[in-house]
Every structure is written in structure tokens, then in C-alpha cells.
Amino acid sequence: MMGTEVFETEIALVVNGAERRVPKGWTLADLLASLELDPRVVVVERNSTILRDRSSFASLALASDDAFEIVHFVGGG
Amino acid sequence: MGHADLLSPTTLTDPQPFVIAGREFRSRLMIGTGKYASNAQMIEAIEASGAEVVTVAVRRVDLDRSKDEAILHHLDPDHFFLLANTAGCYNASDAIRYARLARAAGFNEWVKLEVIGDQQTLLPDTVGLLQATKTLVDEGFKVLAYTNDDLITALKLEDAGAVAVMPLASPIGSGLGMLNPYAIRTIKQRLSVPVIVDAGVGTASDACIVMEQGVDGILMNTGIAAAQDPVRMAASMKSAVEAGRHAYLAGRMPRREVAVPSSPTTGMLGA
Secondary structure, eight states: OOGGGGOOOEEEEEEETEEEEEEEEEEEHHHHHHHHHOOOGOOEOOOOOOOOGGGGGGGGGOOOOEEEEEEEEEEEO | OGGGGGGGGGGGOOSOOETTTTEESSSEEEEEEESSSSSHHHHHHHHTTTTEEEEEEEOOOOOOOOSSOOOOTSTTTTTTTEEEOOOOOOOOHHHHHHHHHHHHHOSSSSEEEOOOOOOTTBBBHOOOOOHHHHHHHHTEEEEEEEEEHHHHHHHHHHHHTTTTEEEOOTTTTTOOSOOOOHHHHHHHHHOOOOOOESSOOOOHHHHHHHHTTTTTTTEESSSHHHHHSHHHHHHHHHHHHHHHHHHHOOOOOOOOOOOOOOOOOOOOOOO
């Protein structure tokens, strides 16, 4: 049955409300780098849990159907 | 100090430092960072205002990069005290979530807590506000609570552990000035924590009149950002806040319904 096996090379995530496909095996640090985001000026929530330790980003493996919110400070009163 | 040193409000000393939760701030004027035409204009206005506390909002990063919204590239956190707000939150749990995200940015554990109750007036939902205040205080936040000009809510917020209570002068962005000076004075007289009037100041005289009520400070955004010349208005607001503060400390003359001559009534020429 080898011929019918689908070999997934990407996984689907939700990032800031929109679906995004990324290569399997990526970490959160890879995702932020691909988005050209400096981890020091953003805050990341994964599946409704805030990731307080930025040093964990490089080892945090992305999983299928993870939902991320990536926020930052903007102008406001 | 001789009166020669007292020629300008800017050189007058204030007998009471402006302290919130044990931290002293150099200006009683706090300003928001929203709605400026450009980041350069915002920075220039903040500098002109002399403000140390500047508020910021928490929002999703625009992953398409259609806008340059990230404010930390422009504001030096060593020079300004960044006070995150929960603007745009319509219930306690959203406000709590935004506050936690803001704290995770790593600057401080302070939050300007807003729980909005109505889209048209942006008036606060004081029930949700009180609930969120309690939760965030328990989590170690320093909560500055944006609220109505209502004494009972203000007292409850203080009781819940808010480090400052921020009654509105009038609705956010309205520029209507202070609608109820009596309520603001009453809140100031009854609370022990600082009272900082937030929202509704439209021009320098509004700011001056607010400070003349004896409150500890003012937070404003649109009054500066929506002026034709925001930088000049920021400088005017700085002067107005200082003038109003010193007028309050100086103690105004009593109001009278009749005229009292300023010049001697004796020594007039004979007919």
C-alpha cells in the first residue's frame, strides 16, 4: 500500500485568526523568523496560553492545529 | 524660597510629589499614543508634553505588514513609562487576557484597565471593571481603573485594590471637557489613592479646570492627537496642567455675586 500513502510535509496552523501552512518540524522561532518578527517585541499566546519564556521559542515544536496569537504594542490611549 | 524664583509655573515646586503605587513620576500629565499622523509626530508631541507615562494598546501583529504599527521601535522604554491599556475590551475576561498579554511583554505589571460597556459612548461597564480589577490585583497587577465619574464605583475600585482611579471628564474622544466638576471633586476628596482624570479633555482650558479640582493628574490622547498642530497643543497641555495644579495649590478666591472694587474707594476727588 506504499503507493497510496500521503506523505505530509506541511502542517496547518492558525496564526492571528488566519490559517497558515508551515513545514513539518518547524519551531516557534522558525515561524517568527519567517514572519520577520523580533521575538523581543512580540508576545505569543499558544492555544490560549501565554508563552512567557522567550528562550523556549527555539525548542517549541509547532503542532498541527495549533492556534497562535501574536500581539505587540501599538499606539493607543 | 523667595518669590523671585516663582515667576513661572514651570519653576514652582509642588509640595506633593506625584506618586502612584510607591513610584514617583515627573509629570502629572500622561498621554496616549494613538491617532497621530505619524510616529515622528507622536514622539515630538510626547516630548513637548513632558509626559513620562505614555499609554499603549495591545493588538495583533499585522502579518501582512500593511502598516507600521509597532510602537516599541519608536518609544524608548528607558525614557518613558509604558502603561498598557485594555482599550477595546467589552467584558472582564477579555480585559484580563489583554492585561496578561501586556505584562508578558516584560516592561511592568501596570495596566490601565478599561472594560467598555457601550460602543456609542464608550462608557465603562463598571460591574465588569470591578470584577477584572479584583482578579488582576490578585495576580499582582497595579491596576489604574478607567471609570465613570461615580463616587461609589470609585470607592469600590479603591477597596478592590486599584492603585489609581481614573474617572472620565467626558466620553473618550469627545473633547467635551469636564461635565461634572462636583463629581470629580467629590471622588478626589473621598479617595486615598491618586485620582487621575482620563478622557474628554479637548483643549488647554479643559485641562486647567480639571487640575483646579485638585486631582492628581490627567491622561489624554485625542485632545492632543486630533489638534490641528498636535505638538503645539501638547506643549499647551503641559502648561495648562501645571497652571491648573498651581492654581489649585494657591487656592482660588471665593466666588461672589456682587462686584468688589479693586481700587481704593477713599481719596476720590471732590465734586
